[in-house]
Amino acid sequence: MIIDAGTGIYSLGKRLVERGQKEIHLLISHTHWDHIHGFPHFAPLRESDVTVHLYSLANAHYSLKDILYGQQQEPFFPDPLDAVDADLHFTDLYEGQLWNTGTIEVQCRRLNHASYTSGFRLESAGKTFSYVSDTDLYGPRLHGEGMNTGSEDEKNQKRIELQKSALKLAQDTDLLVFDSFFLTNEYKDDWGHSKMEDAIRLGIEANARRIAFFHHAPSRSDDQLDELVMHYSAEVNRGTNLVAAAEGDHFVL
Secondary structure (H helix, E strand, O other), X not given: OEEOOOOOXXXXXXXXXXXXXXXXXXXXXXXXXXXXXXXXXXXXXXXXXXXXXXXXXXXXXXXXXXXXXXXXXXXXXXXXXXXXXXXXXEEEEXXXXXXXXXXXXXXXXXXXXXXXXEEEEEEEOOEEEEEEOOOOOOOOOOOEOOOOOOOHHHHHHHHHHHHHHHHHHHOOOOEEEEEOOEOHHHOOOOOOOOEHHHHHHHHHHHOOOEEEEEOOOOOOOHHHHHHHHXXXXXXXXXXXXXXEOOOOOOXXX
């Protein structure tokens, strides 16, 4: 089970081929390029005995299949997606959809980010993983397509509903991976991203056992992230572990 397809999926794909993985489930939170531009270089696509299942929250205008086919063609990429060897299956999800993949129950809920963006909750064997990234959870604006309709009261109600959806994804989770792009003094309400304080707030409300800062600002150094984790660790619940997500991290739930 993989979430998103940025540059990290290149090395992951090589490892999956080496270990002979024949069935892969790929959840796409949204189709902004930083979340899909590694997909054309995903090594299992070139294996004829591999099946890749792809899932994403339904877009009102384009299917997930159409979006990925559009990315993987000239002048963006030399080899079209219909030339891959793997067997591809696409599923467009609805808000709040629950389904099972083997022993894993997956839940999809929409987030407050441009276009059609969702978070995911994965449950298996009594353990839970929550992915809530690319969202401005507590900000004053609605970012997603089709959200900015109705009166101010209706828009405010929509913001509350989105916050409740994120809480459902994160409730009592063993690991909450959360959008922590901004510091408070950097925050911009038109970007669709959250603050580190928002990660702490949701983690406390949800009783998350571990919180991982994620979707770091590109200018943030490793040393700065270490300092911020130390600073904010005093604000989380006792027994809650706070980390800054890093490439190559492994967590046992």
